[in-house]
Amino acid sequence: MSNEVLLQATVQGLQMGAIYALIALSMTLVFSVGGLLNFAHGDFMALAMYGAMVAYVSFKIDAYVVAPIMFIIFFALGVTLFRGLVRPVLAAGVLAGAQLTLGLVFVQENLILVLFGGDYNNVPTVLSNRNLTIPPLVMPWTLIVGSALAAALSIALYVVLLRTDFGRQVRAIAQNRDAAALMGIRIDRIQAIAFGVGIGLLGFTGPVIVAQFTLTPTMGFDLTLIALIVMVIGGIGNFLGSMAGGLIIGVAESLGSLLYGGTVGAMIPYAILVFVLLFRPHGLLGER
């Protein structure tokens, strides 16, 4: 195995890792503030990707243009779902919430199936099939742009959480809900917004990286599992951990596929998850 090929796989892994990191971050947001373990998380992103497909096929709008629109739509969707569905169900416990999201997985995957059929689809964008060549690396522009945007959003999210009043309220609710209530913080409102942002980010990220994926109805659940793995490895609630975890998983998957084949490559993240859960349950970097 030549060094160039290894390097290529590593770089690709890092780029995919940045994307995984953002999905995991949005999932952490939804979990630590909203209290919801969202099995349907990846499906939202899949939905957004199919939306990008519709925009391209029916309206000839490029995915990159659609992304901000999708953010707004999905933000609204997130807030609505939180108020109408998630909050009432969470009153019955975290497990009930998780089961609700399993039901949502059903709904979303089959909605896609009904609307678009089970065939595989691809959505080209203006940047498709164009590569940036920095010898010895050949990198598709779609992946470069996608991962760069994902990384930028991750950092932006991190800054918001750390430095803004809104972010502090989010963290306060995650650390001690009753105390946050005693500060006069409007818990429901912040939770709804955080939820909306979490889902909205998926709405934005989907179109941005759509050219990198082959669209299938069940792709969402696979993404959810990857995000879960990243979240756990990084330490639940630990934002820096999720970012690091995303990169680790991305590289592990990429190198694993290269060195041992596709199936084993797909197995590696799960193996890492089991290992971490058993031996380092607080994540590689500790919980926050």
Place this chain on the structure above:
Amino acid sequence: MLEVSGLVAGYGQITILREVELRVGQGELVALVGVNGAGKTTLMKTIAGLVSPAAGRISFDGAGLTGRGAERMVQAGVVLVPEGRMVFPRMTVWENLMLGGIHPRPRPHREATLRRVLDLFPRLAERREQKAATMSGGEQQMLAIGRGLMAEPKLLMLDEPSLGLSPLMVQETYAALRRLNAEGLTILLAEQNVKLSLAVSTRGYVLENGCIVLTGASGDLARDPATRKAYLGRL
């Protein structure tokens, strides 16, 4: 300022408070004493809006605020420093205090209030960037009180501030409370430590099994053998 009448509250099927009557006038420092399990925390939480009462009335400054929720109470100026302090462990002293003033009412004067709080508690000023979880019990208590003050309360309620504190810290904390009351802050203080709370307050209530069994001037209560009897409960 604060009028509570006929208050019935609890958790789920379990009733803790039975027809509680309580009054706190402007500028007073009122003590609420009772053993562990008498219902002090439940009463504080219900007034603060964390628990919704099953029956009864809570009014503040003439406005009826029964069951309106914590945000409304903070809006009205009722602020609770909860049992166990409940500081945000992974945030710094500064962040905790800033969060204390995050409600729209105190928010515009937040910077000024922060300076006053840090003047009142110099130890907090020293530890501005320190994470709350790494501080001692006494320091956390000061932080919790400071955080409560950031909300510019008209009535400050404290639930067992002396719990887990060293005697020296207890003295410091109570000195601060005395000072705040002298400057005009109305305080409702729930404590297991009868001697301490009755010494610093003007009036008191004795809570036993969710009912107010005694009330009066603190000096009278301190001397009254009935207090000790109610306090020790049925052993």
Place this chain on the structure above:
Amino acid sequence: MRDKPLLPPGAWSWLLFLLAALAPPLMSSSWINIGILTMLFVYLCVAWNIVGGIAGQFCVGHSLFLAAGAYTSTLLAIHFGVTPWIGMFAGAAVATLIGLFIAWLSFRYALPPLSFALVTIALAMLGYLAISSIDLFGASRGLTLPVRGTPAAYQFKNDVTYYFVISAHAIGAITLSAWLYHTKIGLYLRAIRDNERAAHAIGVPVLKYKMLAMGISAALTGLGGVFYAQYLQYVEPRTFASINIVIEIILFTVVGGAGTVWGPVVGPMLLVPAGELLRHELGGGLPGAHLLAYGLLLVVVIRFAPDGLLGALERGRQAWRAMRLAKETSPQ
């Protein structure tokens, strides 16, 4: 999660269920197939409920047990001519071993519930990926059973026979579940479910009982896998080893009322026929439409009855009782 049986001595439930179990001669052939599927899910849900509902350990790895049973007996039949009637015990044994291993691993390392669920998901996915790529297991194509057509080889010409076999399984499982529930074992499991630390403090051997629950659940599920293989006459990873079937089992059980004896019966008895009916009505034109309606139905039920239908029924009963009491005690 409620832990009071809904009907006083359970007699009514048994009556109704046995009626359903003995109904086939009255049913048309398409209904019998729906019935078989329903009974299978009743069986699998009751099995899952033992560890997931009564013991409260949210295990999402039951696809491993299903596949273990199905693949073991099938491989034995293909390569050694062993009849599945014997093979099923081997299958159950393999499933039990896997289950005990998972249980030991998780509980020894004291995984909190969320981590436990995630570990089981991860192991299930690993199992699925492994089976899909190993040729011995037929990889993603799967394996076809050798056609013998004789009852001795666990193959029946008449679907009604399959129905009776799985109903017998279900009756056995419900009996076991009810017995467990009302004895010391069930008490311990529910104590562990409701407050593990307290149970440990009063001397309940937590690890042992968790492993017991998991072992029983795994064994039963393994047997169910064998039946399913014999009914379909083939095994393949997508049906037997994927997480989908576990999610269905869990959802049916939750909708019915996890942690009760009859919850995992009621859930599938309502939802499986509903799903199949929806498929007949909608599935023809649009693939997945029935599953979509299904999912919406499930979401609505979870939204308005988070502790399952039995739980909602129980709440309704209590409210009705309270109302009657108020009427009786109010002055006229």
